[in-house]
Amino acid sequence: MKKTTKLTVACAIIFADFPLLYHGTVISRDPAVAVATLVVLAMGVGLALAS
């Protein structure tokens, strides 16, 4: 995958995960949901790291 594509996908994952992250940590306050969405966030950030 090209660097630009990786960054675009990383950007999409990070910001698409935001509502889920917010739901898990603030609305449902469910640690399991928070951790799951944190893992998705880490995947997005990881993709940026791999770019």
Place this chain on the structure above:
Amino acid sequence: MGTMELTLGRWLLTFLPIAVLLVTIVGLKWGAPKAGAAAWFVALAVAIIGFGGDAFLVALASAKGLSLSIFVLSIIWSSVFLYNVAEQLGAPRVIGETLARLVADPLLQALVIAWCFSSFLQGITGFGVPVAVAAPLLIIVGVPPVQAAVMTLIGHSWAVTFGSVGSSYYTLQLVTRLAPEQLAPWMAFSFALPIITCGFGVAHVQGGVPAMRRAALPVLLAGSVMAVLMWLFAYLGAPQIASTLPSLVGCLVLWLVGRSAPAVRRVEPPIAGGSMDGPLAGKLGFNAAFLPYYALIGLTVAGQVPAVKAALGNVAWGLDYPAYQTSLGYQVLAENLYAKISLLSHPAPIIVAAALLSFAYYRLAGFWRPGVGRAAARLTVKQCVPTSVGIAATVMMALIMNDAGMTTLLAHGIANATGPLFPLLSPFIGVLGCFMTGSNTTSNVMFGALQYETARGLGVSTVLISAAQSVGGSLGSIVAPAKVLIGAVVVGLTGREGEVMGRAIPYCLVLVLLVGIQTWLFVYVLFRELT
């Protein structure tokens, strides 16, 4: 807030995410997205292993980081898109060439283009655009390439904090939580000296000490007017135009000086060559080219009218976050409407409205052509995606450090080590952040809270130290590799970036040292009572 014992080992652990940023950006030459991502992972690990955080805290802090990122990125995306639309129509070139024709003296031309016009561009866009547009204009009027790049890097640096429609200022205000009516005017006040010294810096690059002497009248006159206007707009609650309008008025003052002061006027060919390269640049007059910015200024002023404020002042979007406590006892307070985006005071809605108004005018007047919007959008995505990832990762890292109590501990360590010398060093921390990331905004995210906490630890003015952070971050643009690269490329010095950087570094060091001395005097002598 809870207390944690300050030991050298714990302090070094706290410093680890910042060290990773430094090493990866400066040492390994990684880009901001990649380096920010690495630092986020390290901050996450340190918060959990060494500071009693857990996955929930990291998730919560990251969500807050994304809230803050949306606040900043909405300004960046909208302003870059507005500029790209204008650029597709050839507007910046028309504006720049008109300004270059205002004066005949090469020294005044250098000041108009590198000191005022580039700062105007910084006011409305940023992200390297001032350097990319103004440096080639200097070449058109006969300035050698290295000087052209260095002049622009120095000349626009005073306008960065209130530039990009205020994004760096708003970010600092958010991370320090200082009252806007207190922070903005003091910030502008702290910029008075750099405004003038940047002008002298441009003159020195143009012709050494003799040029500085010759430039004394125009620089002091225009600089004073710009400083007063910057303070006034900041005081009146319009920081988003506190770089834009003063720099335009600066052009006007220099034009008046050029017309009325024979001592600084020499007859030279006005423009050696060059042409307007936008597709409609031949048709577009100055006022039409400037329309998006007339609209931006007009809408900002309209937003300050009491009746408008009363009707729309409460229209805002922000998220609430709960309080939290780490297992080591560090308490994070609850947040209401965190990173609030207000319809009237946040720049993004105003920029969008200005873009729509301009679009309507250009269509009606026949300046618009099919494909301009799409081309501008494509360019905006290309420019803004890496910036967005870099800012999101770095802001999330900074929020994890904040909420785990790492920033407070780091600040206490610095306060203990530097003591009364801290105000002198404070702007250099801002420079460091900007040097690492190429962004005053990111520098403020990384170090804004740290500077605030350090000032609190030392019992000195948090307002003045926070302002010094951003002034340093602003002047750091002179040597930020990201901007130096742009400067070198646009003047045809690809591969000779070191030459530009080498010329720029001494100016940056002198200007920042002067700010450090100013901050020390403000904090300990002139405004000791200020909190």
